Amino acid sequence: MLIFTIRRLIGSVLVLIVTSVLVFWYVASSYDPLKPFRQSNPPRSAAFMAHQAHVYHLDQSVPVRYWNWLTHLIDPSSSFPFIGFNFGVDTQGQAIAGQLGQRLEVTSRMIIGAVILAVVLAIVLGVLAGVRRDKPVDIGVTILTFILIALPTFWFAAVLKQFAINLNQDVFHDQFFQTTFEESPGIESYGTSGQIFTDQFKHLILPTLSLGLLTTASWIRYQRASTIEVLDADFMRLARAKGVRNRTVVRRHGLRNALIPLVTVMAIDIGALFGGAIITEQVYAWHGMGDFLSLAFNREDTYAVIGWVMVAAIFVVLFNLFADLLYAVLDPRIRLS
Amino acid sequence: MRVHRGKALAVGVAILALGAAACSSGGSGSGGSGKGQLIWGEPTAFPGNLFPIIAAGNSTAIGNLDVRVNVGAFRVTPNIAYQPDPDQVTSATSSLVNGQQVVDIKINPKAVWDDGKPITAADYQFTASAQKSQDPAKGGCPDILGTVGFDQIEKSQAVSDKEVKFTFIKGKPFADWKGLFSGGTALILSKHIIDQGDPVKTCAYLKKGWPVAGGVPVGASNGPWLLQAKNIDVAKKIVTLVPNPKYWGAKPKLARLVYASIGSTSDTNVKALKNQEVNIIYPQPQLDLVANLKQLSGVTTSVSFGVQFEHLDFNTKDPLLAHPEVRKAIALAMDRKALVDATVGKFSDKAQVLNNRLVLNTQTGYVDNGAGYTTQNIAKAKSLIESIGGKMGPDGIYTIGGKPLTFKVITTQQNPLRDQTIATIAAQVKQAGIKLTEFADPDIFEDKSHPNSLEAEGFQIALFAWVGSPSLSSNNSIYLPHTPTGGGGQNYTQGADPIVNDQLNKLATALTTQAEIDAANAADKQLWQDMFTIPLYQKPTLLSYTNNVSGLADNPTLAGPLWNSDGFSLK
Numbered sequence: 001m002l003i004f005t006i007r008r009l010i011g012s013v014l015v016l017i018v019t020s021v022l023v024f025w026y027v028a029s030s031y032d033p034l035k036p037f038r039q040s041n042p043p044r045s046a047a048f049m050a051h052q053a054h055v056y057h058l059d060q061s062v063p064v065r066y067w068n069w070l071t072h073l074i075d076p077s078s079s080f081p082f083i084g085f086n087f088g089v090d091t092q093g094q095a096i097a098g099q100l101g102q103r104l105e106v107t108s109r110m111i112i113g114a115v116i117l118a119v120v121l122a123i124v125l126g127v128l129a130g131v132r133r134d135k136p137v138d139i140g141v142t143i144l145t146f147i148l149i150a151l152p153t154f155w156f157a158a159v160l161k162q163f164a165i166n167l168n169q170d171v172f173h174d175q176f177f178q179t180t181f182e183e184s185p186g187i188e189s190y191g192t193s194g195q196i197f198t199d200q201f202k203h204l205i206l207p208t209l210s211l212g213l214l215t216t217a218s219w220i221r222y223q224r225a226s227t228i229e230v231l232d233a234d235f236m237r238l239a240r241a242k243g244v245r246n247r248t249v250v251r252r253h254g255l256r257n258a259l260i261p262l263v264t265v266m267a268i269d270i271g272a273l274f275g276g277a278i279i280t281e282q283v284y285a286w287h288g289m290g291d292f293l294s295l296a297f298n299r300e301d302t303y304a305v306i307g308w309v310m311v312a313a314i315f316v317v318l319f320n321l322f323a324d325l326l327y328a329v330l331d332p333r334i335r336l337s
Numbered sequence: 338m339r340v341h342r343g344k345a346l347a348v349g350v351a352i353l354a355l356g357a358a359a360c361s362s363g364g365s366g367s368g369g370s371g372k373g374q375l376i377w378g379e380p381t382a383f384p385g386n387l388f389p390i391i392a393a394g395n396s397t398a399i400g401n402l403d404v405r406v407n408v409g410a411f412r413v414t415p416n417i418a419y420q421p422d423p424d425q426v427t428s429a430t431s432s433l434v435n436g437q438q439v440v441d442i443k444i445n446p447k448a449v450w451d452d453g454k455p456i457t458a459a460d461y462q463f464t465a466s467a468q469k470s471q472d473p474a475k476g477g478c479p480d481i482l483g484t485v486g487f488d489q490i491e492k493s494q495a496v497s498d499k500e501v502k503f504t505f506i507k508g509k510p511f512a513d514w515k516g517l518f519s520g521g522t523a524l525i526l527s528k529h530i531i532d533q534g535d536p537v538k539t540c541a542y543l544k545k546g547w548p549v550a551g552g553v554p555v556g557a558s559n560g561p562w563l564l565q566a567k568n569i570d571v572a573k574k575i576v577t578l579v580p581n582p583k584y585w586g587a588k589p590k591l592a593r594l595v596y597a598s599i600g601s602t603s604d605t606n607v608k609a610l611k612n613q614e615v616n617i618i619y620p621q622p623q624l625d626l627v628a629n630l631k632q633l634s635g636v637t638t639s640v641s642f643g644v645q646f647e648h649l650d651f652n653t654k655d656p657l658l659a660h661p662e663v664r665k666a667i668a669l670a671m672d673r674k675a676l677v678d679a680t681v682g683k684f685s686d687k688a689q690v691l692n693n694r695l696v697l698n699t700q701t702g703y704v705d706n707g708a709g710y711t712t713q714n715i716a717k718a719k720s721l722i723e724s725i726g727g728k729m730g731p732d733g734i735y736t737i738g739g740k741p742l743t744f745k746v747i748t749t750q751q752n753p754l755r756d757q758t759i760a761t762i763a764a765q766v767k768q769a770g771i772k773l774t775e776f777a778d779p780d781i782f783e784d785k786s787h788p789n790s791l792e793a794e795g796f797q798i799a800l801f802a803w804v805g806s807p808s809l810s811s812n813n814s815i816y817l818p819h820t821p822t823g824g825g826g827q828n829y830t831q832g833a834d835p836i837v838n839d840q841l842n843k844l845a846t847a848l849t850t851q852a853e854i855d856a857a858n859a860a861d862k863q864l865w866q867d868m869f870t871i872p873l874y875q876k877p878t879l880l881s882y883t884n885n886v887s888g889l890a891d892n893p894t895l896a897g898p899l900w901n902s903d904g905f906s907l908k
Contacts, residue, residue: 175612285599291600
């Protein structure tokens with residue numbers, strides 16, 4: 001298992017390096033952060049443009065820029081955790097690593113709630129549909145999941161938002177559902193801790209529902225398929241033949257085995273979600289990882305984009321690694337091969 | 338005790354969700370004498386730096402945030418003009434003394450920084466000296482955005498603590514002197530905070546600027562609002578402006594003005610306003626957005642016409658467009674009144690054809706210099722083309738010297754208004770035997786290394802916007818010819834006319850507003866003869882706010898709708 005883990009770790013680091021080379025090369029070759037200054041009236045002086053080109057390292061070749069970036073990537077520290085990332089500074093002179101940390105915290109709040117919702121729904125509805133195969137429950141769940149899979153994220157989030165606003169106006173006659181931002185702007189100036197907590201929770205409801213429901217749709221399908229497969233397995237038939245009640249057989253023997261494929265799929269999906277649920281963040285005006293990337297694209301900010309890519313890639317690689325290891329733990333045949 | 342697994346799971350979910358929701362909270366103070374708060378939904382990117390005279394602080398958002406935090410001697414009014422701010426100065430005049438322009442500014446005796454220290458002549462002198470040069474060898478700082486105007490000041494003199502005189506270099510008066518001290522992005526620098534006593538150290542200070550998390554340093558604000566570090570949440574992109582207790586003029590009527598970064602998505606803006614989660618939005622106008630906003634109850638929506646104006650640039654080095662007859666034929670073949678009706682006229686019935694390149698319709702001094710080109714004149718257009726040997730081809734397109742009058746119009750990508758503009762113009766000029774096709778150019782604003790960029794000057798016709806200003810001379814570089822010293826840096830048409838140059842030079846050195854207006858109109862009148870460019874229309878701005886707000890009026894200049902935010906109140 002140790003050799004298996006080390007091999008996977010080395011492979012993951014290589015993937016990160018290759019990713020960084022490709023993305024850095026592409027963005028550094030095509031991005032032009034000086035573009036806004038060319039549209040100024042009156043125009044900026046040639047000296048200023050040359051100086052800004054120097055500030056943005058545009059006077060260096062792409063390989064030199066990449067090497068400088070790579071060699072400063074790991075930032076040793078004298079305090080815990082003794083090591084950190086240094087992605088450089090953005091075009092506004094702000095440390096990218098610090099910003100990404102803040103953005104990750106925002107995105108995490110949305111993802112944690114959404115993943116919890118998605119997991120619960122996936123297990124409950126997936127198992128129910130598998131156990132009640134071809135029954136009305138299964139057909140209902142199948143229709144629901146196909147609808148959710150087919151819905152564009154932007155459209156679903158927008159419709160959910162409109163529905164909530166209508167409820168606010170017609171039913172609650174109050175802002176029960178909050179549709180914009182992570183919290184009500186300015187509440188920290190006048191709200192008590194309890195009010196701020198409640199306000200933030202209300203702001204979490206719609207993004208969580210939106211992201212959670214769309215994420216769970218494919219997971220329900222996985223869970224249903226693996227439940228059906230496990231239910232047909234020999235050990236399940238044996239358990240039933242021994243006279244164990246069907247509900248107990250499903251719960252004690254079926255569920256644990258049926259969860260294995262879902263766990264691996266979830267690990268991979270969650271890793272990707274940390275890159276930022278870009279559209280969901282945009283619809284609800286949250287300022288997480290997706291918003292950071294969008295801004296970096298608009299500013300043609302090479303170092304901000306590569307910083308985001310590295311953080312997103314690290315999460316994807318880590319969760320893939322986690323999935324590999326988990327699978328190896330759950331299924332010994334993997335590590336033996 | 339045995340806990341039911343289902344119940345445990347449900348409780349766990351609730352705890353985790355609530356815990357996640359509570360991950361970030363913290364206190365921040367507020368203060369002041371006003372009542373209540375309003376929330377401004379900022380459509381542009383959250384700033385990284387609050388110091389507007391360096392690249393990092395050069396953003397629209399800073400303009401909105403700073404406009405009543407760092408106030409200057411002048412304010413920019415909605416009719417695109419400078420107006421002295423009596424809270425800041427008792428008088429500010431320009432005169433000619435022995436052939437040199439002398440600007441005399443008398444500071445309001447009550448004016449103080451937010452730390453209570455008086456605003457003095459030394460602050461104005463420091464503002465000028467810090468932006469005089471970008472050359473470190475001359476004590477300058479390469480990180481500042483520009484030196485225009487300040488580099489023409491020969492000397493400054495503190496007549497007293499509250500009066501300062503600037504003398505400009507002989508023969509080089511600066512017409513736009515008001516713009517040097519107009520606040521916001523042209524802020525007055527607080528000497529006792531920013532001056533580090535040594536040009537190198539001061540430049541290092543300027544380079545660092547004011548990173549947003551640190552707010553505007555105490556002692557550097559002179560407006561009715563304060564932008565303090567404790568009221569800035571960078572992660573959530575929320576800034577709360579609070580009244581400046583040291584402000585000597587009328588205090589803000591609100592206790593807080595909250596700035597929240599909402600982004601530019603139309604749907605998000607509309608729904609946030611509908612659900613009363615923001616009070617004021619200022620998004621880019623789009624037809625469906627305007628219609629949606631006008632349908633909202635309890636919301637006021639207004640469209641104004643701002644300082645950005647659309648125009649066509651003709652590349653005079655193109656073999657066909659080098660003929661003024663061809664350029665004029667295109668202008669005559671256009672029905673610009675119909676064009677306005679088909680584009681910005683759909684936003685508001687106040688939309689007008691722009692018949693001046695230097696003074697905008699809504700600006701004091703506007704003269705309609707292009708009246709002969711407002712409506713379509715196909716016969717005259719054809720006649721002009723035929724006068725230089727144009728022959729109508731079987732496809733209905735003229736040829737000159739065997740070359741068809743077919744032109745590619747470059748413009749920015751994903752801009753429906755510009756797509757509509759080009760489509761309308763193309764349909765109009767086709768009647769005169771001229772074919773236009775659109776090319777949404779991803780490289781339009783790139784540098785010279787991109788052949789399709791404006792700077793590379795390889796285009797035929799370009800459609801994009803310029804930004805007007807109360808300073809009429811600020812757009813001189815668009816029409817002056819290229820020079821080795823950098824003049825005419827944005828004259829992508831490469832057209833040159835000595836009469837225009839002469840008038841623009843007069844404009845740059847005019848000493849009175851009327852002289853500026855006269856020179857600008859004279860230059861524009863000649864530009865209609867040259868037809869290097871065609872102005873089309875001012876672009877609209879869109880302001881929408883909940884009906885519980887009072888005191889709000891759009892200022893469609895770069896000052897923005899928060900230009901009088903200290904007068905906002907809740908009904």
